[in-house]
Amino acid sequence: MATISSMSASSATTATTTSTSTAKPATASSVNKSTANDILTSLGSGSGVDTDTLVSKLVDAQFAAKRAQIAAKTDKLTAQISDAATLKNFVSDFAKAVNTLVTGGTLATQPNVSNAQVAGATAISGASMSASASATVKVDKLATVQTVTSTKLSQTAQLGTGTLTLKIGTATYDSGGKMTDLAVGKADDGTALSFDIAIAPPNDTPAGIAAAINAKNTGVTASVVTDADGGAFLALKGKSGTAQAFTLTGSGGSLDTLSVGKDATASSKMSVVGQSGNAKLSVDGVAVERSSNEISDLVPGVKLSLTGTGTMTLTGTRPDTALNNAVKDFVETFNQLLTEVKKQTDPATGDLRADPAAKQLLRNLQGFASKTLLPNAKPGTPSSLAGIGIRTNKTDGSMEIDDTALAKAMKDTPDAIQAMFNPNSFGATGINAAMQSLKLSSGSTLYGLGATDLKLRKAQDDLTKQSAKIDEQANKFSARLTQQYASMNSRVSAYKSTQSFMKQQIDGWYKSN
16 A cells, blocks of 8 residues: 555655755956956056956956846746646656556455356446445346357368348247347447448458458457368357347358358358357346346446356455555655645745745645545535544644544445545546546646746746847957957057167167267
8 A cells, every 4th residue: 555655755756856056156246356456467567468368357247247147047947947847746646646546446345256156246447336235146047149150161162252141130039949030230320230241252261251251340250160180160159149149141152051040041051059148137136138248237336247047145345454554645645745845835945935836736735634525425424534534733734644533434434435535537526536636736737837837937948048148248248348459459569669669769879878
């Protein structure tokens, strides 16, 4: 019963990522101070200005504040996207684990039979059988199928070309078991169950004819059985039930030798070795007939597989231990989810504290214990988790199990607890339906965490565009400064050249004197 907690806890762990930056962003004042120092050093050196360094520092100073602001916003958005994904995946995996648990059959009442020689019984997934239910089943006749076999044929025998007409319906037999009539049945669309099957070389051999019959998908199947001597026997088999008898009429060549049923000729190579018929049985004295030996509509929540004639008793065993463990596992995993949601929506530190979808998820979880799971519960029987001893801790909102109250509910109203874990996927009934509804609402792209993800990613894209725009502005600013300082360097160089010439002239004057 560790399925729920292990799966969802794993999701919470693997989905959580941290994307916040630990490096302290550069401030405009720090960049400006560094730039000023570089300029003073460069100008004071007497070796000329390092324009590349100067331009780089000035550009950084101009755009440092904007870039630091975008970086901070990007880190925050990345963390929010990660946290929203964590919550969404946790809810989704939790709901999936609950669905797997309730549909796995381990929480359903298991049917027992007193005589497996008469019938077997299995629980129907999605249906419910009360542990107090019982039935006496008496089987008088099993459902049968019409079977036909041919006389021994050659594998390569060419049985003729033309048409085989297959008809399916309800047969009438004489006292000797010979079919005297066939009332052709109708398909769901009202068309008669009559099929023409064309036979032509090279498909006029036993194997070819069997393949042609099967290709029609009528419900009558054909096969070729080979004996030790290599002889071939063409075998036909219909479905079970009185209305599944069939005839086969051949026209053209020697196809009439394959005729079956009321129109079979004396030269027919085919013999009916089994008639179709309904299963005849009674449940608690009520006589019924069914076309199949697999019956799912007589005992609620139970599929009967008839195996022989006779009488047997059907009872149910409720998995009380498994149900008790399922309640405890659900509460444990629920509290893990609640803790994660509270962490992300914490008013002071939660990355999603202002997100409406995350806060709505928190409200939904806080009210889950009192949520009506069985709206049609009988008066005096529990309809919510609170009714079976699951209370809400007033301090932190988590679920707590009152073991005494749960044990009493398991003893007094076990059917209600089992009904809460019935595998209903949607609607207003059961834990599974409630969890699938929670998954749908919390993950919605209109108002849930899916919408949060879309909104955050759009904001992230906007920041990317802003960053690209700043890069473009920085490049233009850098180009302008580079041009300006290149012009300045040219002038300074000219001034220094003039200065050097004048100094040489003056020095010459002094020497001449």
